[in-house]
Amino acid sequence: MIELKDVVYCRLGTADLAGAEWFATNILGLEVSERRRGAIYFKSDERAHTLCYFEGDPADQVTAFELGRGEDLQTAAATLEALGHHVHYGTREECEARLVREFIRFRDPTGNSIEFVVRPETTGRRYHGTRDAGITGFSHVGLCTTDAARDEAFWTSVCNARVSDRIGDAPLMRLGTIHHSIALFPFHKAGIQHINHQVGGTDDIQRSFHFVSDNQVKITFGPGQHPTSSAEFLYFTGPDGMTFEYSTGVCEIHDEPLWRDRQFHFEPKGFCKWGSAPRIAAFDNAKGGDGQG
Numbered sequence: 001m002i003e004l005k006d007v008v009y010c011r012l013g014t015a016d017l018a019g020a021e022w023f024a025t026n027i028l029g030l031e032v033s034e035r036r037r038g039a040i041y042f043k044s045d046e047r048a049h050t051l052c053y054f055e056g057d058p059a060d061q062v063t064a065f066e067l068g069r070g071e072d073l074q075t076a077a078a079t080l081e082a083l084g085h086h087v088h089y090g091t092r093e094e095c096e097a098r099l100v101r102e103f104i105r106f107r108d109p110t111g112n113s114i115e116f117v118v119r120p121e122t123t124g125r126r127y128h129g130t131r132d133a134g135i136t137g138f139s140h141v142g143l144c145t146t147d148a149a150r151d152e153a154f155w156t157s158v159c160n161a162r163v164s165d166r167i168g169d170a171p172l173m174r175l176g177t178i179h180h181s182i183a184l185f186p187f188h189k190a191g192i193q194h195i196n197h198q199v200g201g202t203d204d205i206q207r208s209f210h211f212v213s214d215n216q217v218k219i220t221f222g223p224g225q226h227p228t229s230s231a232e233f234l235y236f237t238g239p240d241g242m243t244f245e246y247s248t249g250v251c252e253i254h255d256e257p258l259w260r261d262r263q264f265h266f267e268p269k270g271f272c273k274w275g276s277a278p279r280i281a282a283f284d285n286a287k288g289g290d291g292q293g
């Protein structure tokens, strides 16, 4: 079993690095932690970085998870190779570019590019956003899946994820006590479906709703409240069509052996307690939106 501790960063290719920086700082509210040739690193909490935009193909999207120790990485690589995954071992320069000690990269069964990393850098210095979005940290990713049952089995049997709830066939899975760190949404191709940052409270969701709309950024869902995690949320569209989510109040699961995953219906009520309908492609089967994400 590959023991994942947490989701640690996303890397997104873009043809417009300056535009991505403008959005990440002025709209999303992240802090630039470092600039390198062809790449900009962003902080959202005490970690050295939780998002990196780099000059490249917007289809080049990576999600990284932290493993405990170097030995775990070797074992994980052997497990993945035995299952037929091609495993790339990060070179010294690639590790340096990710601020990690070691990493491997492979594709999950859908084809999502995943990195397992050891010893990602932290700063011990709190994050200070360009605008006061109230961000408390990077928290989870939604990944597209072309076969939810197959990919759920990968994340829960090969890795240590546990299903907290399902919406239709879409599992929301935890790695620690937070309700979910990974969610899988059925879609016809691989990709990051959304990137979540937690914010301090309802005020931040409401203030961002007005701020984001006033800045002509497309809101695709919310404000609303998820019946699954109880989190209040707002989704909006960033560079290259990426969906970003702010949420607050995600529930934690502490009664681990007793928790039973719940089944929610894949329709608007399964997504929002307040009646907001999603306009996000991978939520489109929910019949609530126009499929634009």
Ligand SMILES: O=C/C=C/C(C(=O)O)=C(/O)C(=O)O
Pocket: 142, 167, 172, 183, 194, 196, 226, 227, 228, 229, 230, 231, 245, 247, 250, 270, 271, 272
């Ligand atoms: O509507 C589905 C999403 C549910 C949740 C949640 O319960 O918090 C998410 O954050 C998500 O996967 O986007």
Ligand SMILES: [Fe+2]
Pocket: 140, 142, 183, 194, 196, 245
């Ligand atoms: Fe989410």
